[in-house]
Amino acid sequence: MNPEAVTSAEQFRRRSGILFLILIVWGILAAGHIFYYSWYLREKLLKESRHLAWREGVLPPVRGRILAPGAGALAWTELTHDLILPKPFPPAPRIETLIRELAALLPGLVPEKHGEFLLLKQNISPKEILIIEKYLSRHPELSVVPRMVRRIADRPGVRELVGETTAEAESPALKGISGLERKYDSELAGKAGKFRVMLDRRGNWVSGTVEIIVSPENGKDVVLPSPVEGLLKEGGVRR
Amino acid sequence: MSAWIKNRKFRYAFCFAVLALSLLLLGAGRMNGGKRTLSRRAANISTCRDTCERLLPALPAGDRAAWDALVRKSPELALRIGSVNLHELGR
Numbered sequence: 055m056n057p058e059a060v061t062s063a064e065q066f067r068r069r070s071g072i073l074f075l076i077l078i079v080w081g082i083l084a085a086g087h088i089f090y091y092s093w094y095l096r097e098k099l100l101k102e103s104r105h106l107a108w109r110e111g112v113l114p115p116v117r118g119r120i121l122a123p124g125a126g127a128l129a130w131t132e133l134t135h136d137l138i139l140p141k142p143f144p145p146a147p148r149i150e151t152l153i154r155e156l157a158a159l160l161p162g163l164v165p166e167k168h169g170e171f172l173l174l175k176q177n178i179s180p181k182e183i184l185i186i187e188k189y190l191s192r193h194p195e196l197s198v199v200p201r202m203v204r205r206i207a208d209r210p211g212v213r214e215l216v217g218e219t220t221a222e223a224e225s226p227a228l229k230g231i232s233g234l235e236r237k238y239d240s241e242l243a244g245k246a247g248k249f250r251v252m253l254d255r256r257g258n259w260v261s262g263t264v265e266i267i268v269s270p271e272n273g274k275d276v277v278l279p280s281p282v283e284g285l286l287k288e289g290g291v292r293r
Numbered sequence: 294m295s296a297w298i299k300n301r302k303f304r305y306a307f308c309f310a311v312l313a314l315s316l317l318l319l320g321a322g323r324m325n326g327g328k329r330t331l332s333r334r335a336a337n338i339s340t341c342r343d344t345c346e347r348l349l350p351a352l353p354a355g356d357r358a359a360w361d362a363l364v365r366k367s368p369e370l371a372l373r374i375g376s377v378n379l380h381e382l383g384r
Contacts, residue, residue, distance in 0.1 A: 104382065111379040113344065113372075116351040133351040135374055180352070180359035183374065187367055198374040202351070224378045247344065249376065259369055262334035264341055272347055 107252045107260075110267075114200065114227035115244030118273030120216060120234055122282045125207075129216045129235065131228065132203045135183065137175040140197055152193065159186050171197075194257040202226045204235075211286045234278070244273035341368035348375055 091099065120129040137156075143149060149172070156174060157163040160182055166173040174196075175182075183190075183198060190196055204219045206212060217233020227246060230239035247270030252263035278285060297303050345364045352360050364371045 108382050109379045110382055111376040113376050116348060131351050132353055133348055133375075134353075180356050180363045183370070184359065184363050184366065187370060190370070200375050200377065226377065249344075249372070250382075251379075259373060261369060262337050264337050264369055264372060266340045266344055269344065270347065272351075 108250055109253055110248060110250050112225060113247035113249060113266075113270040114202070114222075114225045115246055115270045116272045117202065117204065117219070117228045117244065118242040119275045120238070120242070121275055121277045122285075123278065123280070125209075125282050128207045128209075128212055128278075128282065130205050132205050134177045134201050134203060135180075135198050136173060136201055137178045137186075138197050138199055139172040139174060139195060141170050143172065144195060152196070156186065156189070159189060191258060200226050202228055204228055209282070212282065215282070215286055234276075238276045241276050242273040245271040247271075338368050341372045345371040345375060 116133065117131045119127045119131075122128050137160075139149065139152065144152075153163065153165055153174070160175060160178075163175055166176075178198060190198065202221070206216050215233055217235040217237075218231050219228040219235050220231050221227070222229050225246065227243070230236040230242065235242065246268075247266065248268040250265045250267055252260040254260055342364055345360075345368060349357055349360060360371070
């Protein structure tokens with residue numbers, strides 16, 4: 055037997071042994087790593103990831119109508135949407151690019167700077183939202199926000215009788231502050247809903263993850279007990 | 294035992310059995326998980342549609358058909374543009 059060959063075989067066995075040992079150590083470390091994250095830190099990491107990925111939002115209710123017998127609706131709510139760029143603003147060249155690209159999709163875009171946001175288009179219609187749908191999903195920095203406008207029948211004295219509403223804090227939902235709006239506020243107001251959604255790292259909603267936690271309830275319509283003329287007379291006496 | 298291991302046919306059969314079992318387990322897991330995910334996703338989208346449809350009477354008459362189309366095509370976008378105050382969950 056060649057002594058050199060024996061040495062090579064011995065060397066091969068030793069090297070294989072070392073390699074095998076390294077693989078075993080690597081395997082043990084990998085198993086330990088998996089065990090550490092999937093069992094020991096599992097709850098903590100799940101909690102942290104839920105906190106990072108999930109967001110909760112509010113679904114504002116639509117205020118009910120005020121109806122008068124024989125006169126139809128005296129006050130009703132109209133829902134519109136605005137396209138905005140909220141703070142923090144991206145760099146100026148990026149804003150210019152956004153405006154240029156959006157103007158190609160939505161003619162008549164007139165950006166207007168407000169305190170906390172840049173108003174890109176007021177009263178954007180659902181048809182226009184459908185046009186920019188894909189653009190919106192690619193640019194999560196843009197927002198379409200709801201706005202509720204209280205409309206009042208154009209009849210003499212009705213505006214004073216119905217009274218005024220104001221938007222609630224951080225919500226477009228309306229609250230009655232005077233007149234019939236205030237008197238029947240509990241019926242008209244409705245209840246806000248609550249939902250939960252998962253966001254990706256760019257801030258886009260992850261499809262299929264929306265969970266409605268509390269369904270919103272629109273406000274009820276209020277039918278006044280007597281015709282408008284009678285109420286206006288009563289109001290006039292009180293005024 | 295050692296005679297079994299030295300038998301090439303046995304080794305082939307053993308590897309094949311392990312592979313087949315792994316594929317079966319993988320397939321079973323994917324099937325159940327997939328079904329659950331699909332049904333949950335469909336339920337979520339249906340909830341979005343229902344929630345957005347309640348906004349229809351508040352839209353100007355001329356925009357209702359387009360809103361309906363938006364809700365049907367992209368219910369999550371419709372919900373997104375009808376929502377406010379998106380905030381982090383409390384710890």
